[in-house]
Amino acid sequence: MHSTSCSHCKKVTPxxxxxxxxxxxxxxxxxxxxxxxxxxxxxxxxxxxxxVHFKNGREDKRIVGELTEKAYELWFKSIKE
Known part of the structure; x- marks a missing residue:
């Protein structure tokens, strides 16, 4: 979830x-x-x-905020396991 007016979203989305x-x-x-x-x-x-990651129609995991690129990479990899 994001907002186009959110400065953190503008940094994270790319x-x-x-x-x-x-x-x-x-x-x-x-x-x-x-x-x-x-x-x-x-x-x-x-x-x-x-x-938010959904699994079988239910929330499985979420990550919130402007974090480091490495943090997002680790999170994305964790949902692929």
Whole structure:
């Protein structure tokens, strides 16, 4: 989940999108600005950026905030295991 007005999202998006493509992870971007207040509650979002991994229709893992490229790489690899 991200917001186009979020400065952290603007820094993270150019890192995680190519990384997900390289690792063959189906990453969907959901702009919370399109959901108004309901998106934050619906997805239990406290801050952006937030990446949520769903497994069998349920949340499996999430990573929140502007982190290092290595942190995202390790997280993406952990969901592939």
């Amino acid at each position: 890192i995680v999108i190519p990384m997900a493509q390289k690792l063959k992870i189906d990453l969907k971007l959901i702009n919370l600005e399109n959901y108004s207040e309901t998106g934050w509650d619906e997805f239990n979002i406290d801050a952006t950026p937030t990446i």
